[in-house]
Amino acid sequence: MWRPASTRCPGGRGEAAISDSGEGSTMPKGARVIEGHEVARDMLREVHHDILELSEVHRLTTTLAIVVVGDDFNTLRLIQNKCQRAEDAGVRVQLHTLPPETSDDEVITVIEGLNHDERVHGILVQHYLPRYRDARRLIEAVDPVKDVDGFHTRNAGLLANDAPAFVPCEALAGMHLIKQFVDARPIGWHACVVGDTHRTGRPAARLLLNERCTVTIANEDTRDLAEVSRQADILIAATNRAGMIRPRHVKPGAAVIDLGRSRVTVNDELRIVGDVRLDAVREVAGWVTPVPGGVGPVAVAMLMRNVVTACRRQNRVDEKARHAAG
């Protein structure tokens, strides 16, 4: 039903905190800062439980293969972090490190081997490939049912059509935090996604659309970003431009979810920062996720959950369970 103009901001958990009025608002100052670590811990506990069940009941060792080409230090550190989290959750990791001189065809041969290996349930191809590589070709080589990153065209299409898909983990994590902390059913909220990349902004917009939000997608050519983003009850920052989201971009009381991630040097020290100026924006927002420690850890947990889902689907675990029960 297309609703009449008068039905603004219906009930629900979000109503008390998301206020329409800017000045004269009765809202307390200071946003709730959503910490991701605890959420990730709970999620990884569930994942661990599922993995034990897959192992004990179905004799399956949930396995993630990671294909890394080259020896970029930052990439390897990121991969190391994922391996550690995977092991903590009980996911077995196969690391395929290929020297930088490996040709794309050789990489694809490795990926195809993993596609056919039924002991491997999820495949990651690392992102920070040297510029000369055809990243899209490598991504498309991954079997969509093992594409736990959700980057394959088939998974993008399934998500676009609101069908069961593997969804990129940062977008999934942002949506999870909104549903856990802001509104379990964000139907009708106005969301603004700032940044329209294929890996974070666009998938996030698709998830919000599938939740029946009104969604605005802003990009580098948006003419007055603050005017656009300030209307949003939910603001998703996905630009990877350090600190570009300031208080003037944020509607008072809004939920601000930071999917950005940039490396900046402060006093000769390398730091990871997000798109949002946390200290300033928390004075205006209702909720805000920090970087690091917000969406990041939840995204890693989401990746592990995707691997478990992949393992279950490939082995038709749920169908077998239903069959046994029936």
Add this chain to the structure above:
Amino acid sequence: MWRPASTRCPGGRGEAAISDSGEGSTMPKGARVIEGHEVARDMLREVHHDILELSEVHRLTTTLAIVVVGDDFNTLRLIQNKCQRAEDAGVRVQLHTLPPETSDDEVITVIEGLNHDERVHGILVQHYLPRYRDARRLIEAVDPVKDVDGFHTRNAGLLANDAPAFVPCEALAGMHLIKQFVDARPIGWHACVVGDTHRTGRPAARLLLNERCTVTIANEDTRDLAEVSRQADILIAATNRAGMIRPRHVKPGAAVIDLGRSRVTVNDELRIVGDVRLDAVREVAGWVTPVPGGVGPVAVAMLMRNVVTACRRQNRVDEKARHAAG
């Protein structure tokens, strides 16, 4: 580059006509009504030329197969119209009319036969299937390289990733009219798509995103539609709710593209109408497309163009031409 807030409404053809100011505007009243028939005629002439070349140079008969299940009168009339347009353009049409009692498996067997028939370049499965049918399953059975309707998950994913894809013809036609009449490069315009269906609204939004517009997608749960849509320089109506877009939904001077199509009975007479109240909205808008006679004929021409593209790709015509030239 993320632009500063001050660079609103840059130059270009659109600027003179798309005005920010509501009252006190110096704009002339009365929108330009964009007639689609002439555009379609020009397009079909080009298609006809391409088809002759495919026939004479490459010995190919550009062929569209249409699979129709059942005998719904309105569907058959629509199909008849498509057949006529196709023949006019020189596309050979294979009509496969199956009785209403045909099972989905039998329909899929027909589709698979057409997938493997290299004399068939495009396949349409008619949309108004009886409710009990699994329309998605039939659509997914079409080989994506022959899916000239652009409904297959693979084509949705390709469009989502801004890769060459078959795009649903109504969305394609709307975008074509914007580029021909409003702005050939609508970068940075704020577009609002009202209606988020998989077949029209969402593909239209993806096309606008790929053109680097700022895009808002509104749906049935949008709280104050007029407030949202009135901000848009380009308003795409895709709700199939007769006459729901009124002047209060439209920014003065905006381009209003009507992708809607509803059957209504007026004085016992069946009429096709769009989402937009043309007579009222033309007083406010800068451009508006009528229904019928706006997007519709262009969409049919776009379908024929998709069939030609399919024929060229399947037979690698452009590669061969490049090869011959090299």
